[in-house]
Amino acid sequence: MAKKKNVKVMDDLKKKLKKKIIDISKPREKRIYIRVTPERAAEVVEYLFKKYKCKFCTATGIDMREGIEIIYHLAREDKNMVINVKTLVPYSNLEIESIGKKIPAFRWIEREINEMLGVDFKGHPDMRRLLLADSFPKGKFPLRKDFKNSDVTDEDYDYERSGI
């Protein structure tokens, strides 16, 4: 019974999002992965969040060498599914539309991805640092694959900025 329902969810999404997405797959019973271009990402995620009353779980930023992949995890609780919207933001243009300007749930995670991986979220209302210290050097992104601990020495810290 549940299986049949989930096939429907998949078909429904395929039909509704046909022109906006690159591909859609369902590797497991309760997981759907949708691939979109960075330009379309905000639009698709907002649509899913509002239309299907999805819960926003979180977003993951992954350093994929050619760019930063951002995955928005949305849970559709009425159908017991997690819908993952993936998009690859290339290193040449690390910019993506902010969803946080409209939906507050996305604000903190966008701040986190911004400081940890260096993706710029256009239109974010409050782009301060969330987890890193204010004195942490600018232009260093700890969650990138090429970041090493030795990249940041004590001299790099700008204590004036943090007021210490």
Place this chain on the structure above:
Amino acid sequence: MKQTIIPLGPYHPLLEEPEHFKLYVEGERVVDLDVEIGYNHRGIEKLSEVKTWDQVPYLVERICGICSTSHPMAYCLAVEDLIGCEIPERAQLIRVVVCELERIHSHLLWVGLAGHFIGYNTVWMWAWKYRETILEICEKLTGNRNHYAMFKPGGVRRDFNKEQVDYGLERIVEMEKPIRLLTDAILDDPVIHKRLKGIGVLTKKDAVSYSALGPTSRGSGVPWDVRHDEPLDGFKDLKWKVIVQEDGDVFSKGVVRLLECFESISMIKQALVKLPEGGVIDADIREIPMGEGCGRYEAPRGEVFHYVRSDGSNMPYRHKVRAPTFNNLPTFKASCKGETIADVALITASIDPCYCCTERVAVVDKNNNEKILREKDLLKLSVDKTHNIMKRLGKTPPLYNMEI
């Protein structure tokens, strides 16, 4: 009107964990609030990328001392989702027992602290006394009071023997009566009703737009519970219900937590009775293929979300951890506005925040007079308010020793 900023922190006056709240106040009313976290950022996601798949459960277990089963559980579920393997029934039920025990002790911890904060030290002592029994059961069943190290991808690491199951069953049945007594005493008290009702209301709409989780969302009438929405095989045959309250205030969140304790007790009983004789407790996992998986599990504070990606090596390529407090903290922007300073510390504690999972209160006057409130000051403000309510209701407030 001039605005004052009052700092509350760097330690939360109630839960004694590092966070910093900046309250923008006009007189006694809070008009805006700013949360600063990050004092406790330990880089676990980065560290996880240099640990093997089997080492990560021990690492994520140390994210939080209270939800020390929820993180490994969500991680194991993510890895199992990646592989697509089946978990033996016995392992599923053992997982349910350990996870629900954790929920009871975590909720009782919060009830105790909330009681202490509104000047009900009896509630505090009571709740923690009963929590002790739960911790004893944990110790007997898993070997530890916290940090159980029970989970691994594919199953559990240790089995329960007959003696342990009998002990667990006996003690948990014993616990139902005292916790019922505590719950009734709290829910029948007119002072607690007056003190907590209508305070820090998070509307249903805000709960959805902030994606609030756990008792914070269920207290606001949003019935999100991962155990129900995405049930594990172990949960499927158990009889229990999702506790939902509609009001969204501090009282509702407390009621959700108290009533959930009984659901958990019932689930533990059912699971221990159903526990099949013997049998395997883990699936045979030889290697982790390339791929990705999401694992989510309902921790006492809400949904814990883990995402793992594998490139086929023996370590995760990326491991994302999202603790429930990360989603619940921003809701203060909605629930603290218009409240008084005496209530804010209580509201900010009502989500049962866990900063070691996610990560202080400054009250700033609009004409930029910064005033730092210490733990004692806030506690006094809060306790005084309870005592005033008691006086209005014709009761004599107890002598309260601020030194405790």
